Amino acid sequence: NAGVTQTPKFQVLKTGQSMTLQCAQDMNHNSMYWYRQDPGMGLRLIYYSASEGTTDKGEVPNGYNVSRLNKREFSLRLESAAPSQTSVYFCASSEAPGNYGYTFGSGTRLTVV
Amino acid sequence: AQTVTQSQPEMSVQEAETVTLSCTYDTSESNYYLFWYKQPPSRQMILVIRQEAYKQQNATENRFSVNFQKAAKSFSLKISDSQLGDTAMYFCAFMKPYKLSFGAGTTVTVRA
Numbered sequence: 001n002a003g004v005t006q007t008p009k010f011q012v013l014k015t016g017q018s019m020t021l022q023c024a025q026d027m028n029h030n031s032m033y034w035y036r037q038d039p040g041m042g043l044r045l046i047y048y049s050a051s052e053g054t055t056d057k058g059e060v061p062n063g064y065n066v067s068r069l070n071k072r073e074f075s076l077r078l079e080s081a082a083p084s085q086t087s088v089y090f091c092a093s094s095e096a097p098g099n100y101g102y103t104f105g106s107g108t109r110l111t112v113v
Numbered sequence: 114a115q116t117v118t119q120s121q122p123e124m125s126v127q128e129a130e131t132v133t134l135s136c137t138y139d140t141s142e143s144n145y146y147l148f149w150y151k152q153p154p155s156r157q158m159i160l161v162i163r164q165e166a167y168k169q170q171n172a173t174e175n176r177f178s179v180n181f182q183k184a185a186k187s188f189s190l191k192i193s194d195s196q197l198g199d200t201a202m203y204f205c206a207f208m209k210p211y212k213l214s215f216g217a218g219t220t221v222t223v224r225a
Contacts (some may be wrong), residue, residue, distance in 0.1 A: 033213075044215075048211060049214065058212065097210040098213060101213075102213055
């Protein structure tokens, strides 16, 4: 029962480098989400995909891009990492529209130096 | 703008005692969903309890219960008979279709 799988779990980047965070779910959920968690600010929505083939901006989309590769996979890309993007990133999924809550991955701790 | 407000950054409770976490939210909608999530040191986000706004009855899950006051837009979480394993950060969350908005969190420490 894998649920939501995120890779990698930890990553250190230099300013200006790019990387892609991977997320896959095996629950046949329609909707997927990317959040970032910063101290004192809770979790903030970066992007979401309500269904396969659609993506929409959340609260803090600047500096990020996403791809809903298929129903299972939803990736988050940082094109040119900045220290302000140092955070813990969570992927989540849900049955649309999410009224029964989300299932979260275990998170990726990203440090940009 | 912050939709969900948790006014207690930290709380401490003795093992076996009760602790109540507060949460208020802002919405003009009449039908919505509210959640409490637990995040232990492992970082995993775990759903604790869920409340549907159109239901007047407060949700309960074992030692966890909520006090939902719709008119006051308040959604507090009560943890009864606190256990060491309850030590975690707790997040209140408000559901709009497709988007879950979180409060800043309350860190709960259970003392032995």
